[in-house]
Amino acid sequence: MIYYYSGCGNSRFVAKSLSEALGEELRFIPDLIDKGIKEFDCEGGLLGFVFPVYAWNVPTLVRDFIKNACWKGKPEYVWFACTCGDNIGFTDREFRKIMASVSLELNACFTFQMPETYLCFPGFSLDTEENAKLKNDAVKEKISIVADQIRNKQTVLDLIPGKHPWINTHIIGSLFKLTISDSAFHTTDDCIGCGVCERSCPVHNITMEIQKPSSEGGQDGQMKETVVKRPKWNGNCLQCMACYHYCPKNAVQYGRLTAGKGQYYFK
Ligand SMILES: Cc1cc2nc3c(=O)[nH]c(=O)nc-3n(C[C@H](O)[C@H](O)[C@H](O)COP(=O)(O)O)c2cc1C
Numbered sequence: 001m002i003y004y005y006s007g008c009g010n011s012r013f014v015a016k017s018l019s020e021a022l023g024e025e026l027r028f029i030p031d032l033i034d035k036g037i038k039e040f041d042c043e044g045g046l047l048g049f050v051f052p053v054y055a056w057n058v059p060t061l062v063r064d065f066i067k068n069a070c071w072k073g074k075p076e077y078v079w080f081a082c083t084c085g086d087n088i089g090f091t092d093r094e095f096r097k098i099m100a101s102v103s104l105e106l107n108a109c110f111t112f113q114m115p116e117t118y119l120c121f122p123g124f125s126l127d128t129e130e131n132a133k134l135k136n137d138a139v140k141e142k143i144s145i146v147a148d149q150i151r152n153k154q155t156v157l158d159l160i161p162g163k164h165p166w167i168n169t170h171i172i173g174s175l176f177k178l179t180i181s182d183s184a185f186h187t188t189d190d191c192i193g194c195g196v197c198e199r200s201c202p203v204h205n206i207t208m209e210i211q212k213p214s215s216e217g218g219q220d221g222q223m224k225e226t227v228v229k230r231p232k233w234n235g236n237c238l239q240c241m242a243c244y245h246y247c248p249k250n251a252v253q254y255g256r257l258t259a260g261k262g263q264y265y266f267k
Contacts, residue, residue, distance in 0.1 A: 001042065004050035005029040005062050007202060007240025009266030010083045010114040014139065015050035018081065021147035024048065029065050030202040043073025046150060047104070049080040049095075052117070054238070055173035056089025056165065058082075061203065061238060063098055071102050077153040079108040081146065083139075085116030085127070087162025089169035108156040110146050112139050117241045119261050120184075120254045126264050136266070182237035184255035185244075191251035193229040197243035205236045206243060 004015035019026040092109045115132035198206040208229040245265045
């Protein structure tokens with residue numbers, strides 16, 4: 001079984017590819033949370049987790065999901081694969097602590113460097129198209145190697161800790177978490193009210209709300225009221241950036257920090 005979370009599709013691609021290569025069932029963590037499913041039988045099998053690195057750590061949603069669940073039985077082999085834009089700090093150590101808290105032992109960690117998705121700080125930008133392609137091509141090649149290692153139940157520490165991993169995970173990452181907020185998300189006049197942002201949000205934090213009814217002349221000369229809907233962010237955001245990247249009009253923006261920075265999601 002593979003449990004995964006993804007905002008912009010990078011981790012979804014890795015999870016799906018590994019699930020196909022290994023013949024393992026795939027389950028999307030936000031769906032399980034929505035359905036209130038908390039008991040999992042992992043006796044004797046492979047138990048895998050795939051997620052993006054957020055602030056050199058395991059995303060809170062993944063951490064809480066694992067800690068709040070009941071993992072029944074003893075799996076034969078436990079692994080995780082994380083995707084990151086750059087490096088993961090001590091994500092592996094944090095994940096190992098989460099596993100220990102639910103009495104599971106980790107056998108292998110894998111890291112996939114993929115295109116960057118986070119843009120909400122000054123100075124943060126996307127990979128160039130060329131670099132994004134290079135990263136994704138390398139990931140596609142690496143999938144079968146990782147699948148073999150998992151199939152053979154190898155002990156693997158495939159990590160990209162980067163420089164100063166302790167400071168990044170424990171100091172900068174903790175400060176970063178305090179800045180997570182959706183209050184700066186808004187739409188520009190290019191928004192067409194299509195609702196893609198609402199549907200792309202993995203935690204249903206966006207609702208489409210009637211903004212202002214406007215009156216227009218119809219073909220018959222009668223005034224008709226058109227309903228204009230716009231997204232509203234409801235304060236339970238992971239800052240996964242899906243609403244921003246999937247918007248077909250690039251109309252979702254975060255304060256002034258995302259203007260002109262372009263969009264990316266895994267295609
Ligand atoms: C909130 C947030 C925090 C991130 N933090 C890191 C990080 O600490 N290190 C890193 O290399 N990439 C970081 N990234 C980039 C993502 O980990 C990377 O682009 C990942 O592949 C996105 O996966 P997804 O498409 O499945 O959501 C961050 C992205 C987001 C949205």
